[in-house]
Amino acid sequence: MMISEEALYAAAPEAAEKFLSALPDREDCVHDFSPDFEARMATLLRRQRRRRHWRALLAAAAVLGALAAGLSVGAGDRTDCQIYWSQTDGELRYVIRLEHTTTRPFQDAQLRCVPEGFILVRGSTSEIRGERSLAYRRGEDASFTLMQTQGEDLVGSKGTACQGSEVEVNGRLGLLVEEETDSTEKDLLWTDGPYIFALHGKGLSAEELLEIARNVTW
Structure with missing residues (x-):
């Protein structure tokens, strides 16, 4: 889901507190902001000063916490949301x-249907780490890898130019990321x-990738 301004303000108190509680000595911590960051936040503070000055301050702390921790801020009270x-x-x-x-043992993911022409070239499972990897290939130009993990939330970023969009995988929200510089990778x-x-x-279309995902069972 995309993060709206309202969602950012709703999530700001919790995000700010989590960031501050993680500091080794929160009372003595000081951070010097860059002029560009201060200018951007000044605009935000001026826009919100009349209605919710304290929320804008918390939002600034939340943004700093998100950047420092490498996280995106979530959707406030949307406890049913799994993707931020x-x-x-x-x-x-x-x-x-x-x-x-x-607490149940790790259950390996299986593919009910593999696209025509693809063969399994690598498969491994680590119950200790709680992860499984399956790699398939078709010739030299098409391949896909499925990673299954358990136990921890997944945090990441795509530093290159890309485009994200929401999709549905068997009734659940999914995030599709397509590279703009290399349209063959998704x-x-x-x-x-x-x-x-x-x-x-x-070397697969978005529709082909979604079809593979919808046939994953465990």
Whole structure:
């Protein structure tokens, strides 16, 4: 989901507190902002001063916390939301939250249907780390890799020019990331129960990548 201004303000208190509580000595911590950052935040503070001055201050702390921790700020009280992402100047940052944790043994992901011509070239599972990897290839120009992880939320970013969009994977929200500089490479991220799935494809269309994702079971 894209992060609106209202969602940022709703999430700001919690995000700011999490950032401050992580500091080794929060009372003595001082941060010098760049002139560009101060100018941007000054505009935000002026716009919100009459109605919610304190919220703007917390939003500034939340933005700093997000940048320092490499996280995107979530959607406030949307506890049912599993995917948080934001995009600025081609750089996309995301947080994928687990739906829930489990004490059950790790269950390997399986593909009910593999696109024609693809063969499995590598497969591995680590129950200790709680992850599984499957790599398929078709000739020299097409391939995809499925990563299945358990136990921790997934935090990441795409530093190159890319475009993010929301998609649906078996009734759940997914994030599709398409490279603008190389249209043949795409990433698809989604959750299913106690697992997070990341599907990276090369030489495949978005529709083909979604079809693979919809056939993942565990």
